[in-house]
Amino acid sequence: MQVIPIASGKGGVGKTLVSANLAIALAQAGKRVVLADMDLGGSNLHIVLGMTGLKGGIGSFINNPDVSFKSIIYKTDYKNLLFIPGDSEIPGMANLKASQKRKLLKNLFALDCDYLIMDLGAGTNYNTIDLFLASGQGIIVTMPALTATLNAYIFIKHSIFRIMDTSFRRKTVAREHIDRLREDSSAIQKVYIPKFIEVIRKEDPESYERFMEKIKNFSPLLIMNMIEDPRQAGIAGKLRKSCREYLGLDIEHLGVLYRDDLQTVALNSRLPIIIYKPQSVLSQAFYRISEKLLMDYRHDTNPDEDYFDESYMNAEIEAQADFSAKIQSMEELLHSGALTSADMIDIIKTQQIELNEMKKENTLLKSKIVKAANAGYKF
Numbered sequence: 001m002q003v004i005p006i007a008s009g010k011g012g013v014g015k016t017l018v019s020a021n022l023a024i025a026l027a028q029a030g031k032r033v034v035l036a037d038m039d040l041g042g043s044n045l046h047i048v049l050g051m052t053g054l055k056g057g058i059g060s061f062i063n064n065p066d067v068s069f070k071s072i073i074y075k076t077d078y079k080n081l082l083f084i085p086g087d088s089e090i091p092g093m094a095n096l097k098a099s100q101k102r103k104l105l106k107n108l109f110a111l112d113c114d115y116l117i118m119d120l121g122a123g124t125n126y127n128t129i130d131l132f133l134a135s136g137q138g139i140i141v142t143m144p145a146l147t148a149t150l151n152a153y154i155f156i157k158h159s160i161f162r163i164m165d166t167s168f169r170r171k172t173v174a175r176e177h178i179d180r181l182r183e184d185s186s187a188i189q190k191v192y193i194p195k196f197i198e199v200i201r202k203e204d205p206e207s208y209e210r211f212m213e214k215i216k217n218f219s220p221l222l223i224m225n226m227i228e229d230p231r232q233a234g235i236a237g238k239l240r241k242s243c244r245e246y247l248g249l250d251i252e253h254l255g256v257l258y259r260d261d262l263q264t265v266a267l268n269s270r271l272p273i274i275i276y277k278p279q280s281v282l283s284q285a286f287y288r289i290s291e292k293l294l295m296d297y298r299h300d301t302n303p304d305e306d307y308f309d310e311s312y313m314n315a316e317i318e319a320q321a322d323f324s325a326k327i328q329s330m331e332e333l334l335h336s337g338a339l340t341s342a343d344m345i346d347i348i349k350t351q352q353i354e355l356n357e358m359k360k361e362n363t364l365l366k367s368k369i370v371k372a373a374n375a376g377y378k379f
């Protein structure tokens, strides 16, 4: 079974949308898929899937010993796809006890399927990170806004620290180093992980080896969602550069997804977009990503730098191709008369509002960055 946790750091960037659509695409390709809503406290995957009348989910399984794990696995309208809802009986992932988490993971990992897709909540609490680290091949969803890419970076950074936590045993030199770092919040922000690991290698080779053994299997994948312009595909490259430089980790690009207003219509119809409109550019991008997952290249090969480079180049080419496809379908709509001039005015008005919002966010972030840079924060 391949476990694919889907995380982001920042909320509202499209984790749930990606989880639902990828799960269906993989199921349509003949794989047996289980989709689990692990966003405890904020579960909404059932809405995207259009599932109603669910009696219980992970919350009731955890809280009530009479609820069996089997009873919270539901059939869906889609062949090969089973669904485990979250439900709101527990306040959130952060409140999950270690024993509850173990019980949950034990049951999830014993499932008989090809793919287990876990839709995680926003944030960087330990439980969310641990679920993300339950597999070395989790997906990070982000979007071009600076806050979103920064949050993705911070999520990856926290994940690496968590791997250190589980590699450095008590009373070792490495543990002392990391505890000291934790005591000083500005030091932890500024730490340059490759350098830190080099210190551990010299001073505590045993802990170093244990860390290297674990980090070897950690290769998160990236999805850049809600782009509006092919040039925004390049933002992923910047995130990759920061990860390589400051975290000593490369990440593969799985691909881009354009923002598409059709998604809102699909959501209101309680249908995942790849069911609502399989031919749309967004749906086709989901199929493209699912095919990349199905190729499963990395299971038997150790990817080198060229492999990662290529994933970014492909994403840029795909972003360009999707953009042309979108323009073409827009032209077809215009010529068919399906789009009225009132529609066009509406579109332009919405774009102006969005632009203003982005300008405001930009100004705010600029001032925050200047402040952080003055305080010596390294991004």
Ligand SMILES: Nc1ncnc2c1ncn2[C@@H]1O[C@H](COP(=O)(O)OP(=O)(O)OP(=O)(O)O)[C@@H](O)[C@H]1O
Binding pocket: 008, 010, 011, 012, 013, 014, 015, 016, 017, 018, 039, 042, 120, 121, 122, 225, 226, 257, 258, 259, 260, 261, 263, 264, 267, 282
């Ligand atoms: N590519 C897209 N085009 C249009 N709308 C999108 C796109 N991606 C996501 N959305 C919309 O953005 C909103 C947030 O998406 P979603 O719920 O999947 O994010 P999330 O990361 O799971 O959020 P949360 O952190 O709250 O769980 C939803 O209304 C969704 O329909």
Ligand SMILES: [Mg+2]
Binding pocket: 015, 016, 017, 039, 044, 119, 120, 121
């Ligand atoms: Mg969500």
